[in-house]
Amino acid sequence: MTLTRELLIAGKEVPARSGRTTEDLTSHTGRTYATVAAAGTEDVTLAVDAAEAAFDDWAAVSPYARRAILLKAADLLEERREAVADLMAGEVAGTRGWAYFNVAVAATVLREVAAAVTAPRGEVLAAQEAGALGLAVREPLGVVAAFSPWNAPVILGVRAVAAPLAAGNTVVLKPSEDAPLACGLFVADVLRDAGLPDGVLNVITNDPTDAPRIAEALIADPRVRAVNFTGSTNVGRVIGTTAARFLKPAVLELGGKNAVIVLDDADIDYAVDAAAFAAFMNSGQICMSADRILVHASLAEEFTAKFAAKVTALPAGDPAEPDTVIGPLVSPAAAVRVAALVEDAVAKGATVLTGGGAPDGAHHPATVLTHLPEDAELYHAEAFGPVCVIDTFATDDEAIAKANDTENGLTCGIITENGTHGLRVAGRIRTGIAHVNDQSVADEPQAPFGGVKSSGYGRFGGRWGIEAFTDTRWITLATQHAHYPF
Structure with a gap:
């Protein structure tokens, strides 16, 4: 009824x-x-x-x-x-x-x-x-x-x-x-x-x-x-x-164009779990979702393999099923928009590690990309769907520059086993919120919540x-x- x-x-x-x-x-x-x-x-x-x-x-x-x-x-x-x-x-x-x-x-x-x-x-x-x-x-x-x-x-x-x-x-x-x-x-x-x-x-x-x-x-x-x-x-x-x-x-x-930064002293298995939650909780439809996973080059090969395998295995389908992680988006139009961002990225040189393809109604598969070129729309646009991009860096300066290369500034996550190292990086990220040794999606009502820039x-x-x-x-x-x- x-x-x-x-x-x-x-x-x-x-x-x-x-x-x-x-x-x-x-x-x-x-x-x-x-x-x-x-x-x-x-x-x-x-x-x-x-x-x-x-x-x-x-x-x-x-x-x-x-x-x-x-x-x-x-x-x-x-x-x-x-x-x-x-x-x-x-x-x-x-x-x-x-x-x-x-x-x-x-x-x-x-x-x-x-x-x-x-x-x-x-x-x-x-x-x-x-x-x-x-x-x-x-x-x-x-x-x-x-x-x-x-x-x-x-x-x-x-x-x-x-x-x-x-x-x-x-x-x-x-x-x-x-x-x-x-x-x-x-x-x-x-x-x-x-x-x-x-x-x-x-x-x-x-x-x-x-x-x-x-x-x-x-x-x-x-x-x-x-x-x-x-x-x-x-x-x-x-x-x-x-x-x-x-x-x-x-x-x-x-909105946000948030990053999770995996520093060279991170626990890789923890980083994979944290990044997957940040990117795919509520099918990526959160202002704090991580569109970008920035991984130190020394960890990139192992992280990428483990992350792609985890994302591929995320349960998808009916939101009424208790184990579902990747449910439908808010509308078929939203799924079409996300698919168009992926299609544009691939046409301009990005690589699909898992997911991609045409949506099924309001459903879009959990998707991981690498080698995203700067002229792709997804480079700057908020995905607001089950899509994230893995990129690598060699130095903290490079990671910070990439994380800040957006008009948005809501939140970020910095994965590290060294709190001092993480705080140094957090101090240079231009966001209203930064989480050291945690991912980007967090909301505690007693804390000041909000962003900077756009x-x-x-x-x-x-x-x-x-x-x-x-x-x-x-x-x-x-x-x-x-x-x-x-």
Whole structure:
């Protein structure tokens, strides 16, 4: 039976004012998984109305009460683990292991922001005048426009709203058209069941053809005070430009062209396992996925043979099977795009070690390339699929230059048994995140998460996430009468 969901505005599920709906397809079968309301700009206004109306009361809720709601939501999310696995398999063809990972990380995000609610937020300042007290106080912004992507839907759906809500803001969430339930309405259901008041979180779903118009209307509304976007660099540029045009601060977490660097003092078997996880977790559809494995020349022959053998043996197929690692991509079009990148690379001189070939619907085989020329599109483009390239280097300087040869700068992994060596290399990599003796895919909610260059700006995690969605005010108190010159 096909699911049917409406918009969530002011705590009520309501159809779009136009009555329009849109289909939510599953990539694995191509069939309709759900039918959701297709919002228009008038629905955006209603959602912002509701968020604005709820703001004063929510901002006045005690930190302890807000914390209790977030902690309850974390518990409920874990209780619904199997429902998340079914939802992600049906909506975005996510494997069960990936779904369970989403639940674990998203629950931790909720608990981390719950802890941050009562952390100190402000400073006592040294005052110029005698007898004066100066305070720097952080206060919520108001209504936040949030955009959540499909690829890690529960993690990123929760992250889109958790810190803004914890800080005392209200939110209008526009989830991806490829996963309106998992990264939008499901997250709102959990928070509503945990006790979040009506209107504090509102969700608008839309038809893909309306996405630019809906995003523009949401950001442009003068009552929206900040923007929170996770997604591709191309769309992020549009969102960031629109936010700047309306003088709205934005947190943008965008794409990556990430590398795992295997130094000459690495454990080869560990490096193979780490690189395979980095490249092929969720079929490579993670902003932190490793498109590039840079291996010291002295280890290249053994590493390449072992890595290709491991990748060839990765279980592929139905995402509902518990052992599946390489499931279908988010859509047949995504698989065609990845295949085109591989085809272009091979035509220009790259060698296929395993995989390649035409996709089967939304399925693309796990693929490893070598000898990728610089004029291949894949050299600079984010694969965002089950494809990686092995390259070699002779010196640390060469590895660093290759790792930095990208407009992106999100994350990297450096595999070494020598921590000092790894830290020296990490200090020269231009990314927001670097993991020494670990791979590139890692997310800890208490840590500052985000990129540099075209991978975005702003940080999620810990106090940085809270600060991104608050304003700093200067407040003074004079304890004695001042003397004025006239």
